[in-house]
Amino acid sequence: MxxxxxxxxxxxxxxxxxxxxxxxxxxxxxxxxxxxxxxxxxxxxxxxxxxxxxxxxxxxxxxxxxxxxxxxxxxxxxxxxxxxxxxxxxxxxxxxxxxxxxEECLTGAMVKGATIFPSALNYGSTWDPALIGRAASAIGDELRSLGIHQGLAPVLDVARDARWGRLEETFGEDPYLCGVMGIGYVKGLQGAKQSPLATLKHFVGHSFSEGARNHAPVHCGMREIRNTFALPFEMVVRNAHPAAVMPAYHDIDGIPCTSNHSLVTDLLKKQWGFDGLIVADYEAIVQxxxxxxxxxxxxxxxxxxxxxxxxxxxxxxxxxxxxxxxxxxxxxxxxxxxxxxxxxxxxxxxxLGLFENPYIREEAIDLGSEKNHILAREVAEKSLVLLKNDGTLPLKKGLKVALIGALADHPYAMFGGYAPPVHLQGSHGPEETVPVLAKTIKTALQDVLGNEQVLFEPGCMLYESNVERAVFFPGDVQEGQGTQVHELSSDVSRIKLACEASRKADVTVLVVGDLAGLFGQGTVGEGSDAASFTLPGVQEQLMQEVLQTGKPVVVVLVSGRPYTLDKAVTDARAILCTWLPGEGGGEAIARTLVGLNNPSGKTPLSFPKSVGSMPYFYNHTKKAGGLPVQKQFGTLYPFGHGLSYTSFTWSDFQVEQSQITNTGEFKISLQVQNSGTVAGDEVVELYIHDKVASLVRPVKELKAFARVSLKPGEKKKVVFSLPAELFSFIGERMERVLESGSYELFVGKSCDDIVFTNELSILGEDKVLSNSWRCLSSSSIVSLS
Known part of the structure; x- marks a missing residue:
């Protein structure tokens, strides 16, 4: 050095x-x-x-x-x-x-031929930071083989408003979950030699823009900024040593993040001790x-x-x-x-050794391997969220399946906004940049069921025309020049054929959702913000008419944001949320539909009741819903929710010591058993609520979680350690304070499905914490049978 x-x-x-x-x-x-x-x-x-x-x-x-x-x-x-x-x-x-x-690298090196991993929402849905670390390590290997020195990921923005187009780039709506997943990603990408450089973005509060519009101002006090939006950045800086940070485009209270000395220098560098590179977002300085x-x-x-x-x-x-x-x-x-x-x-x-080795070793380039494809499929499989199921899934053998939907056989429906088919389609066509090993849902479902068992009708198209040249950075979008928005199809003539196919089959799999594209060239992605949670195009009409056929309908939502799904919530037999699951997504979905994979994802986003409830997030304050509470406030499916093809029994909940000093830690344990007939994964989620605080605090806050893999009949003990400092927050004087007092503990299968509760107490005087405060819980899992 x-x-x-x-x-x-x-x-x-x-x-x-x-x-x-x-x-x-x-x-x-x-x-x-x-x-x-x-x-x-x-x-x-x-x-x-x-x-x-x-x-x-x-x-x-x-x-x-x-x-x-x-x-x-x-x-x-x-x-x-x-x-x-x-x-x-x-x-x-x-x-x-x-x-x-x-290069960009959130879902893989954004390069022709590279492995395309699932979206960040899928990462968050796994609740498995070690798995995401493995995925990021594979991405890092592909970047290193290309001679790339810096990757522009991960995105640590905390989702607050589902209208925001960049929602699919986030790990979800909880700052602690975002921080933990970010730590896993950065450690995996950079490896032991801190190469390539990981870049945390977008610092800070980018996801809480006015009206959820891209680049719009953020109206948020600095305490909320620090307690919510800055927390994942702080966690990753303290625990993963990222090499770069990218300030965001927007302004906060009139000061652009690009030129905000108090955020970039005072907070990030001086208080947190970040000593890496600060890099501008594209064209942010000229803005x-x-x-x-x-x-x-x-x-x-x-x-x-x-x-x-x-x-x-x-x-x-x-x-x-x-x-x-x-x-x-x-x-x-x-x-x-x-x-x-x-x-x-x-x-x-x-x-980085750049002076000794300035050239790319062309013979060493290694992209899109079968090994990485299998890993991408594993991430996809573990991220799929079963929102609803009456037993229709998994599909029984011998059934004839009607596969319907514009996205069911689309060549790049599985990909997020920062994937090669979305960015590079303009000059060569998207098919050229789709990985060789990728399969559509149709192809994958035919592989597992047989061609003769699948009747395919798209029912509609999202777009009738192709994008001639992709727009992929703000400098291409000029005020007053009328940047062309890709127009959604309004053609409903194919719906009749889809309904006929549904009536001929035993069960219908209806695939609906998004096609990513930036700046209005897709239904989700950077600059493709939404004004409605109705499915894009004529998909809502298609869904309603297919549901009216009287045949069992399984809805597969392939999307970068939650949708309200209208009648599907009440009338569909099952709903499988896949987000944007990458090149292994088609296989993962097909295998899950037929029971070769047991869904185990938990949604990192709340599914809101209506667009009128925006912004909505589970960790709101008590008065957020208004008084009286507005009927549209709340969720269809809550944060942390996700069903399985098996059942789990929780027991023997224990709190070793319910009262600790401000230097101690809580030890919490429980036993989880697979009481069903197939192997599966359960996620145990721990939340707290500060009963009386000096500032208004959320109704619930995630503080720990563990993903537990169990064979049928198998039982495991899960032990959590929660340091007292994890209960701290940025207080009235803009210092991190740990207050003594009582806290409610909630242990559950989602933020709403609580299995165990207890009261915890932190004794002694209130304490201002140092910059080296402990911001992570830990867990251990022991097999009992």
Missing amino acids: QQNRERAEQLLHSMTIEEKVAQLVSAWLEIQEDGSFSIREYGHKDHRNGNLYQEVLGKGIGQLTRPFGTMANDPHKQAKAINKLQHYLVTETRLKIPAMLH LVNDHQVANDMAEAAALAFNAGMDIELPGFTVFKEGLIEALYRGLVTDEALDQSVLKILQEKLR
Whole structure:
């Protein structure tokens, strides 16, 4: 480490101002296979003349933005092209400093041929951080094989409003669950060598925007920010050592997160001790001029972001490249501060071994393996949430099944917004970027039942036309230019055929939900926010008419948000929620429908009764529903809910000591037995309620959970340890305080299905906690039979 610092300092002392600033810049290039490129900039793709290599790379460059994940080119050929740019940097520039490469990676490397894992909602639905760590480790392996140095994940936004298009990128609506899953993801992605760099986003409160609209302001006090939205970030920073953090686009009380010194420097760096890179969200800094209008020009915008704590602009050919230099000349930024950021980036490049190994090893690229596909399917299977079942599922052998729905045989219905088929479909078509091993629900169901047992009719289409070119960053969406929204189909002519198929079959599997697409080009995804919880397009009409056929109907909801599902809640025999389950999703759904997989997911989101109840989340305060409580407030299916094909018996609940001091910990145990006839997994959830506090507190808060795998008849003991500090919160003086007093303990199968209760007490004086407070519970599982 000391050697790296000394070498970085030597480099720094030899650099011009232009060369220093170049290290704080990332260029977003559309790189062709021959190594030529064009520049993607805010609002347009600039068509420049002259030597682009010299103009863009001549002084060096900090990073290259999504060199694989912008074009749907063959990864091996693309690697050769990227190496040409890297060769220029290390042979033709004065200082010979290589560039770091970054890619999106929430559900896998967003690269043609990479494994596509399920959405983050699926991750949260597993309640299994170790499994998600394994998935993230596989993603990290694929990124490393590509020579990628930084991955732009995980998303730690806490879901609050199901209208928000980016809901599918979150782990759910509980901050503790988000934090625990985030820790698992970061440790898995970065590995022991902290490479590739994980990037926490979007710091902070991005998911609580006005009206759940993308980029809209957040109206939230700093205590709520700290207690809810910042908590997952704090948990991950303290327990997983992430290497980067990305501030969000929005403003909080008039201050954009991009330029918020109190959040980025005072809280994140000084209080929490984060010492990694602070990277801008795409085009966020130029938005300080064009959208937030808190800066007169690029120099002021650069100074605002940089002085708040920003290290590098991703992508940044717009502001830092020229604006930061002008800010230095005006005295808006100090030379010392500039040197500190450049030094940090140089040290990171040295730590990653970039100077010794600047090139991608084309022969080492390893994407889309069968091993990773099996893991992706495992995550999908363990994330499926059985919301309702009267015994119709699993499907009995010999039944003829009518498979209906626009998504049942769609080539990329299983994928989230940050997956290659959604981002890269414009230039080559989505089918080219769908993994070879992926199956649609139709194909997978035919595989397990036989072609002759499945009658398929789509019933409708979500869209009749294809997206000609995907829009995938805010700079493509220009105010006043009328960005084209992909129009949903209104054609109901196919519904009759679907109903006929339903009548011919013994049981109907109706697949409904979302197609992801960004900025209005899908029904969910970044910038595709909803105004209604009615199923998109004519799917609601299709569902109602199929339910009226009188045949048993199983609804499969493939979506990035909860929907109210109207008559399905009362009239469908079963409802299986799959979220966006990735390349193994078709197989996972089919195997679950026929009983080869026992559903064990628990929903990380409440299913609201209506859009009028938004924002809604289980951990609300007592007065949140109004007085009298509004009838639309509440849920159809609560947070933590999920059924199984087997049954579980809970017993022998014990609290070792119901009173502890503020330095102690509670020991809570119970026994769980599989009292059914098939193997299954149960999730035990622990919630608390602070009975009397100095500030208004939620009616329930998740503080621990454990996933327990049990064979038929098997019994296991689950033991939880809850440190007293886990009961703390940010108090009136903006300090983390642990208050003495009484707490209700709830142990249950969901936030509403409570099996055991008890009263806990923390004795002694109220206590202000240090920055090293214990924010995690622990659990152990012991087999008893």
